[in-house]
Amino acid sequence: MSGTPVTFTLNGAAAGGFADPGGNLLDLLRRGVGDRTPKYGCGQGSCGACTVLVDGAPRLACITLAESVAGRDVRTAAGLGDGAGLGALQQAFVDHFAAQCGYCTPGMLMAATALLERDPNPSRDAVVDAIGGNICRCTGYEPIVEAILAAARGAREAR
Amino acid sequence: MAVKFRKDLFADERDDSLAEIGRPTIRQDIQGHVTGRSPFYDDRHFDGLLHVRCVRSPHHHARIRSIDSSRAEAMPGVVRLIRPRDVPRNLNTLLSLIGFGRDDEPLLAERKVAYVGEPVLAVIATSAAAAETAAAAVTVDWEVLPHVLDVEEALGPGAPVVNDEYPNNSFDYHDRYDHQKLRFGDAESAFAAADRIVEGEYQMSPIEQAPLETCGAIAAPETGGRIACYTATQALFFSIGVTGKLLEIPSSRLHFIGGTVGGGFGGKVDSHHEPVAVLGAMLTGRPVKYMWDRAEEMQVGGPRGGERWRIRDGVMRDGRITARAFTGFFDAGAYTRLSSYAVQKATGHLPGPYTIPNVASNVYCVYTNRTPSTAMRGFGITAVDFAIECQMDRVAEAVGMDPIELRILNAYRDGDMKAHRRSAKNCALIESCQVAAEKAGWRLSAEAMAQSSRIGGGTGWRGEIPETVTDDEGRIGERRRSGLAPEPFSGAGARGRVAAGAASDHPATGNAPQREDMVAEAARLGFRIDSGAPQPAARPAAPALAASGDEPRAPAAAAAPALPPGHALPAPPPAQPRREPDADGPAAQVRPGVRRPGVSPFISGSRRR
Numbered sequence: 001m002s003g004t005p006v007t008f009t010l011n012g013a014a015a016g017g018f019a020d021p022g023g024n025l026l027d028l029l030r031r032g033v034g035d036r037t038p039k040y041g042c043g044q045g046s047c048g049a050c051t052v053l054v055d056g057a058p059r060l061a062c063i064t065l066a067e068s069v070a071g072r073d074v075r076t077a078a079g080l081g082d083g084a085g086l087g088a089l090q091q092a093f094v095d096h097f098a099a100q101c102g103y104c105t106p107g108m109l110m111a112a113t114a115l116l117e118r119d120p121n122p123s124r125d126a127v128v129d130a131i132g133g134n135i136c137r138c139t140g141y142e143p144i145v146e147a148i149l150a151a152a153r154g155a156r157e158a159r
Numbered sequence: 160m161a162v163k164f165r166k167d168l169f170a171d172e173r174d175d176s177l178a179e180i181g182r183p184t185i186r187q188d189i190q191g192h193v194t195g196r197s198p199f200y201d202d203r204h205f206d207g208l209l210h211v212r213c214v215r216s217p218h219h220h221a222r223i224r225s226i227d228s229s230r231a232e233a234m235p236g237v238v239r240l241i242r243p244r245d246v247p248r249n250l251n252t253l254l255s256l257i258g259f260g261r262d263d264e265p266l267l268a269e270r271k272v273a274y275v276g277e278p279v280l281a282v283i284a285t286s287a288a289a290a291e292t293a294a295a296a297v298t299v300d301w302e303v304l305p306h307v308l309d310v311e312e313a314l315g316p317g318a319p320v321v322n323d324e325y326p327n328n329s330f331d332y333h334d335r336y337d338h339q340k341l342r343f344g345d346a347e348s349a350f351a352a353a354d355r356i357v358e359g360e361y362q363m364s365p366i367e368q369a370p371l372e373t374c375g376a377i378a379a380p381e382t383g384g385r386i387a388c389y390t391a392t393q394a395l396f397f398s399i400g401v402t403g404k405l406l407e408i409p410s411s412r413l414h415f416i417g418g419t420v421g422g423g424f425g426g427k428v429d430s431h432h433e434p435v436a437v438l439g440a441m442l443t444g445r446p447v448k449y450m451w452d453r454a455e456e457m458q459v460g461g462p463r464g465g466e467r468w469r470i471r472d473g474v475m476r477d478g479r480i481t482a483r484a485f486t487g488f489f490d491a492g493a494y495t496r497l498s499s500y501a502v503q504k505a506t507g508h509l510p511g512p513y514t515i516p517n518v519a520s521n522v523y524c525v526y527t528n529r530t531p532s533t534a535m536r537g538f539g540i541t542a543v544d545f546a547i548e549c550q551m552d553r554v555a556e557a558v559g560m561d562p563i564e565l566r567i568l569n570a571y572r573d574g575d576m577k578a579h580r581r582s583a584k585n586c587a588l589i590e591s592c593q594v595a596a597e598k599a600g601w602r603l604s605a606e607a608m609a610q611s612s613r614i615g616g617g618t619g620w621r622g623e624i625p626e627t628v629t630d631d632e633g634r635i636g637e638r639r640r641s642g643l644a645p646e647p648f649s650g651a652g653a654r655g656r657v658a659a660g661a662a663s664d665h666p667a668t669g670n671a672p673q674r675e676d677m678v679a680e681a682a683r684l685g686f687r688i689d690s691g692a693p694q695p696a697a698r699p700a701a702p703a704l705a706a707s708g709d710e711p712r713a714p715a716a717a718a719a720p721a722l723p724p725g726h727a728l729p730a731p732p733p734a735q736p737r738r739e740p741d742a743d744g745p746a747a748q749v750r751p752g753v754r755r756p757g758v759s760p761f762i763s764g765s766r767r768r
Contacts (some may be wrong), residue, residue: 038195039371080194090193095183101422102192103421109193135371138422
C-alpha cells in the first residue's frame with residue numbers, strides 16, 4: 001500500500017496505517033487499520049455517522065485529514081466496551097431501545113461520550129445539543145436522549 | 160385446508176404467553192449495534208477490492224448518439240468498463256418476478272435516457288477515486304429530447320413518450336386499461352341528490368428515503384462459479400431474482416448475504432447494485448463494490464412517488480358523505496418499478512375508512528422524466544390518506560360540523576359494506592377518534608361519545624347501497640376513448656347495474672367476479688383453476704384466461720355473476736365500427752410482454768392520439 005505512514009493511538013493502543021494523499025481519517029480507520037465502527041453516511045460532514053474522538057473532542061472522520069491525527073489519541077466505538085462486556089453508555093442504549101437500524105449508533109455513542117466526559121451532569125438541552133450533528137433517520141432521537149441521560153444518572157449514582 | 164397448530168409438541172419447553180405488549184423487549188440485534196459490530200455490507204473487507212462508478216445522464220430525456228470512453232479506459236487504475244451490451248438481458252421490471260407489468264427498465268441505458276442520473280456505463284477501477292475520475296472522463300454525445308415532469312402534462316396531447324414500453328405514458332392495468340378503476344354504487348345519481356358538493360385537489364411531493372447507509376453491494380467470486388454478494392438490500396430474494404434474470408444465471412450460483420440494513424424505508428428494494436456488482440465480479444474475477452455516495456443516493460435513489468389527487472364529495476346537510484369520486488395521478492417517474500402496485504394499493508384504500516355508499520375512482524400510474532419512484536413506508540396510501548383527511552376537514556367546514564364528529568358519523572362500522580365489496584370487520588376508527596379527542600381535550604357531543612364501531616353497521620342508510628353502474632358495454636365505469644385527455648369520473652353512458660357486495664364462488668377469494676372479464680387470472684394469482692379443460696401453457700407472466708372465442712373456457716370464467724332479480728346483464732351493445740372488432744373485448748387474446756400496436760384505442764401499444 002502506498003501513501004504516507006501515519007501512527008497514532010487508537011483506543012489506547014498504538015496503531016498505524018498508510019494514508020492516501022488527501023485521504024480522510026474514515027478511510028484510514030476502516031480500510032487502513034480495520035476499525036469498521038465509524039460509518040460512511042455522507043462523506044461531507046453532515047450526518048455524524050463517522051464521529052470519532054480525537055484527543056477527546058468529537059471529530060467527523062470523513063472530513064478529517066488522515067495525516068492530521070499523527071501522534072494523537074483517537075477513540076472509536078470499538079473502544080467503549082468494558083472488557084468483553086458493554087460499557088455503561090452502551091448498556092444504557094440497549095436498555096432504552098436507543099438503536100433501530102444501528103447505523104448512526106457508533107457516531108451517537110462517540111458524540112455522547114465526548115459530552116459525558118466534558119459534563120457528567122448534562123441537561124436535556126445539552127444532550128440534544130451534543131448529538132445535534134448526528135442524524136438518525138429511523139427517528140430514534142428521544143430514546144437516544146433518554147439513554148444518554150440515564151447513563152449520566154447511572155454514573156452519578158455509582159460515584 | 161386449515162393450518163393446525165400442534166401446541167402439544169415441546170409444550171414443556173415453550174412459554175406460550177403472548178402478553179408482550181407493555182413490556183420492554185430487548186432487540187435481538189442491539190448488541191451488534193452498540194458495539195459497532197453489526198455486519199453492514201460495507202464492513203466486509205476484501206483484498207483487491209474494485210470499485211464501480213457510473214456515467215450518468217445530465218439530461219431529463221436524451222438519446223445517446225455515441226459514447227467515447229477511450230480516455231477513461233486508459234486512465235490509471237481503470238480495470239474495465241461495463242457497457243449495456245455486457246448485460247446479458249438488459250431489461251427488467253421489478254414486479255416481473257410476480258408476473259406484473261412488462262420489462263421496461265435497462266440496467267444500463269443503451270439507446271436513450273429518461274431521467275437525470277440514469278446510468279449508461281459503469282467504470283470498474285482499483286479505487287473509488289480512480290473510478291470517479293474515469294467516469295467523469297467519458298464523453299457522451301447526447302441528443303437532448305423534450306421532457307415532461309408533470310403527470311397531467313404527460314397524459315396530455317403531444318407529450319413526449321417517456322417509456323417506450325408504455326407509449327401512452329401510463330401503465331396498462333390488467334393489460335387492458337390505462338388506469339386502475341373502482342366503481343361502487345351510483346356516484347353520479349348520488350351527486351345529483353346531494354345537498355352540497357365539496358371538491359379539493361391535493362398534491363404530495365416525492366420524498367427521498369435518505370437512509371443513513373447509502374445503497375450498495377459487494378460481490379466476490381466464490382468457488383465453483385458461485386458469486387457471493389453482500390448487500391444492503393431490504394429484499395434479498397427480490398435482489399437474487401433480479402440479478403439472476405438480468406445476468407441470465409441460475410440463482411443457485413448466487414450466494415446472497417444481507418439482513419443488516421442501515422436504514423431502508425423502502426428505498427433498498429430496487430436491486431440495482433447487486434446485478435452491477437455481480438456482473439463486475441464475473442467480468443473481472445475480482446471482488447467488486449458498487450456503492451452510491453450521498454449525492455447519488457439523493458439524486459438517483461428512487462423516492463416515494465409524487466401524487467396528485469382530486470376528490471369530489473357529495474354531502475348531505477347532516478354530514479353524511481353519500482358520494483365520493485377520486486381522480487388520482489401517481490408519478491412513477493421514468494420506469495414502473497413498484498408504482499403500478501402503489502396505484503392498486505391506493506385504490507384498495509379508497510374511499511378511506513369511511514362508509515360511503517357511492518364511490519368512483521380512476522387512478523393513473525403515469526410516466527414522467529423524473530427519477531423512478533419506488534417503495535417508501537406506506538407508499539400508495541400515505542398521499543391519498545393525506546388528501547382524504549384534508550378533504551374530511553373541508554367537508555366538516557362546508558356543513559358546519561365538528562371535524563371529529565364528522566369522522567365518527569361516517570366511519571366504518573363492523574358490518575358496513577366497503578367499496579371493495581368486503582364487509583368491514585374489527586373497525587376502530589370511532590373509538591380512536593373518541594380517545595384522541597379525549598387526550599387532546601377536545602370536547603365531543605354526548606351523541607358522538609356514545610357511538611361505537613360495533614353498533615349499527617350495515618343498517619339504515621349505512622346499508623343502502625345502490626347497484627353499481629356499468630357502461631353501455633356492460634363494464635364497470637366509463638372508458639376513455641381515443642383522443643381524449645384523462646378525465647375525471649363521469650356517469651355518462653350508464654345503463655347496466657351490478658349488485659354490490661354479491662357473495663360467492665371465486666376460486667381464490669370466495670368473492671364472485673362481477674363480470675366475465677374480472678375473473679381471476681390463475682397464472683397471476685399463482686394457482687391453477689382446475690377446469691378439467693386444457694390450460695394455456697404455464698408461462699409465468701401469461702394470464703391463463705386469455706381465452707379466445709373457440710377455446711374451452713374455465714368454468715369460473717363462464718359463471719355469470721349473481722344478480723338480483725330485474726337486473727340482468729345488459730345485452731351486448733350493437734357492434735361499433737372499429738379498426739379491429741372485439742380486440743379489446745373481454746375475450747381478447749392478451750399477450751403480456753408483447754406490444755400490440757393499434758389493437759385498441761385505449762390500451763397499451765398504441766399512442767393515445
